[in-house]
Amino acid sequence: MHDCLFCKIQKGEIPADIVFQDDDLIAFRDVNPQAPTHVLIIPRQHIATVNDIAGSDETIMGKLFSAAKIIAAQEGVSDDGYRLVVNCNAQAGQTVFHIHMHLLAGRNLSWPPG
Ligand code: 5GP
Ligand code: ZN
Numbered sequence: 001m002h003d004c005l006f007c008k009i010q011k012g013e014i015p016a017d018i019v020f021q022d023d024d025l026i027a028f029r030d031v032n033p034q035a036p037t038h039v040l041i042i043p044r045q046h047i048a049t050v051n052d053i054a055g056s057d058e059t060i061m062g063k064l065f066s067a068a069k070i071i072a073a074q075e076g077v078s079d080d081g082y083r084l085v086v087n088c089n090a091q092a093g094q095t096v097f098h099i100h101m102h103l104l105a106g107r108n109l110s111w112p113p114g
Pocket of ligand 1 (some may be wrong): 005016017028030031032033040082086087092093094095097
């Protein structure tokens, strides 16, 4: 996707603080962190929203969870706990239309979310 911010980050065209990457996905720190640990995990492939996930995308979506587990361990938050969030469309607050999983940790996270 030509104009997609996160496609540009995954191609290295825009700098980011990368914490994990492999052939399928990349994870980097959120520029406006909402918790002491706030990492975004994205597939390299452009998928706009959860509504756009195809059956053939199930493998990569599963890999996002596996990466979250690895990154949580790297960040030292596995035992204390962390939250994984995927916002879909306007009412959920999605602002970047390249699917991403937020990994939030390092403080008590209230529930229900705002
Ligand atoms: P959303 O609201 O779409 O679920 O989350 C988008 C996230 O991307 C926000 O938390 C926002 O702070 C983050 N973000 C927006 N632009 C950039 C950027 O250029 N670099 C990084 N690292 N994060 C960004
Ligand atoms: Zn994209």
